[in-house]
Amino acid sequence: MSFRTRRLVEFRDTDAAGIVHFSAFFPWMESAEHEMLRSLGIKVLPDSHDDPSVTWPRVSVGCDYANAARFEDWLEIEVSVVKIGRSSIRYEVAFSRQDKGGGIVPVAKGTTVVVCCRLRPGGGLEKAMIPDEIRAKLESV
Numbered sequence: 001m002s003f004r005t006r007r008l009v010e011f012r013d014t015d016a017a018g019i020v021h022f023s024a025f026f027p028w029m030e031s032a033e034h035e036m037l038r039s040l041g042i043k044v045l046p047d048s049h050d051d052p053s054v055t056w057p058r059v060s061v062g063c064d065y066a067n068a069a070r071f072e073d074w075l076e077i078e079v080s081v082v083k084i085g086r087s088s089i090r091y092e093v094a095f096s097r098q099d100k101g102g103g104i105v106p107v108a109k110g111t112t113v114v115v116c117c118r119l120r121p122g123g124g125l126e127k128a129m130i131p132d133e134i135r136a137k138l139e140s141v
């Protein structure tokens, strides 16, 4: 299973060549992941340093680009949880669009690795084991 969402390419997402700039995909990957967490009832961010909820800093991100996307293309975005470790989670985010004939065109595939952390007083990050309740929710994606 996976989580699906979609997004319209805005003018500001494109570069001088008229195609989506490589950097635009990273905020989209992040937004889609957050949307998936919210849909599962997992907090994206603790409310305060006193809140024992966990937080999800990234330790690795990447993206491969297969075909260009352009202004006003609708991008289909599919988030998959590909690996749940002790503290880390690897997500894959696949972007695709339709061609004029309605065929599916792969656009890009990103990966993100996040680490479950607690916020130390003062704002530092401390790695934590993924809580069982969150692990179970992520295993359902």
Ligand SMILES: CC(C)(COP(=O)(O)OP(=O)(O)OC[C@H]1O[C@@H](n2cnc3c(N)ncnc32)[C@H](O)[C@@H]1OP(=O)(O)O)[C@@H](O)C(=O)NCCC(=O)NCCSC(=O)c1cc(O)c2ccccc2c1O
Pocket (backbone or CB within 6 Å): 030, 044, 045, 055, 056, 057, 058, 059, 060, 084, 085, 086, 087, 088, 089, 113, 114, 115, 117, 125, 126, 127
């Ligand atoms: C996060 C750290 C505190 C972890 O340090 P530590 O030394 O304890 O980590 P380990 O080396 O033991 O690794 C833990 C875990 O991760 C796996 N891992 C580590 N590096 C990689 C890698 N490069 N690739 C793949 N996997 C990696 C490792 O195998 C372990 O896996 P297990 O499952 O076996 O436990 C420390 O690394 C740190 O502080 N890093 C800096 C983090 C940072 O500043 N990131 C950039 C900004 S974060 C950010 O932008 C951000 C975005 C969001 O959307 C958020 C959303 C919600 C909350 C927070 C967000 C956020 O912060």
